[in-house]
Amino acid sequence: MPGVGVLISGRGSNLQALVDAARRGELGGEVAVVVSNVGSAPGLERARQAGIPAVFRDHRGKKREDFDAELVEILRAHQVDLVCLAGFMRLLSPVFVRAFPGRIVNIHPALLPAFPGLEAQRQAWEHGVKVSGATVHLVDEGLDSGPIVAQEAVAVLSSDTPETLAARILEVEHRLYPRAVRLLLDGRCRVEGRRVIVEGE
Ligand code: GRF
Numbered sequence: 001m002p003g004v005g006v007l008i009s010g011r012g013s014n015l016q017a018l019v020d021a022a023r024r025g026e027l028g029g030e031v032a033v034v035v036s037n038v039g040s041a042p043g044l045e046r047a048r049q050a051g052i053p054a055v056f057r058d059h060r061g062k063k064r065e066d067f068d069a070e071l072v073e074i075l076r077a078h079q080v081d082l083v084c085l086a087g088f089m090r091l092l093s094p095v096f097v098r099a100f101p102g103r104i105v106n107i108h109p110a111l112l113p114a115f116p117g118l119e120a121q122r123q124a125w126e127h128g129v130k131v132s133g134a135t136v137h138l139v140d141e142g143l144d145s146g147p148i149v150a151q152e153a154v155a156v157l158s159s160d161t162p163e164t165l166a167a168r169i170l171e172v173e174h175r176l177y178p179r180a181v182r183l184l185l186d187g188r189c190r191v192e193g194r195r196v197i198v199e200g201e
Pocket of ligand 1: 008010011012013014015043086087088107108109170173
């Protein structure tokens with residue numbers, strides 16, 4: 001069974017969606033370890049509740065490369081095949097990205113390449129777009145810039161606030177992320193330049 005390592009910094013609702021999908025046998029693998037750079041992240045408790053090793057590793061006072069090397073070591077020790085970023089609020093250095101080539105994914109709460117970076121739902125709302133959504137993408141050395149594995153649109157309503165929009169996007173994230181992870185773990189994705197070709201799609 002392939003192993004997934006999940007990196008978090010907070011709430012961990014996407015982590016929970018991955019754990020739940022794995023439990024139902026719908027992920028194509030299991031969550032082998034959860035690592036947080038924030039000790040109080042509620043996601044760590046979710047992992048413990050699910051009986052998954054939950055590791056807190058503080059990034060403060062460390063060089064980015066040194067912290068990333070520690071993460072790599074933890075993930076390797078748990079024989080992780082795929083790394084999922086799920087609300088992990090740290091930029092990863094080339095040290096990390098090169099340790100898992102083509103095997104790191106992230107979920108972003110907007111339709112990339114629109115609105116990369118922080119508070120994407122608020123950015124989209126403030127821009128006045130009529131459609132936003134969620135994106136699962138491979139992680140490269142840029143910010144939210146890697147090849148796109150899966151996307152789903154969410155209509156922006158006139159009555160929306162950034163918060164109501166974020167809540168509807170989050171529901172989509174919770175079904176999109178496990179599906180995309182499954183495609184990757186099942187070996188159904190092939191990268192051609194910027195394009196991810198999904199078998200049968
Ligand atoms: C999600 O909106 C995700 O798209 C973004 O950070 C948020 C994490 O939420 N990258 P959670 O910790 O998974 O609940």
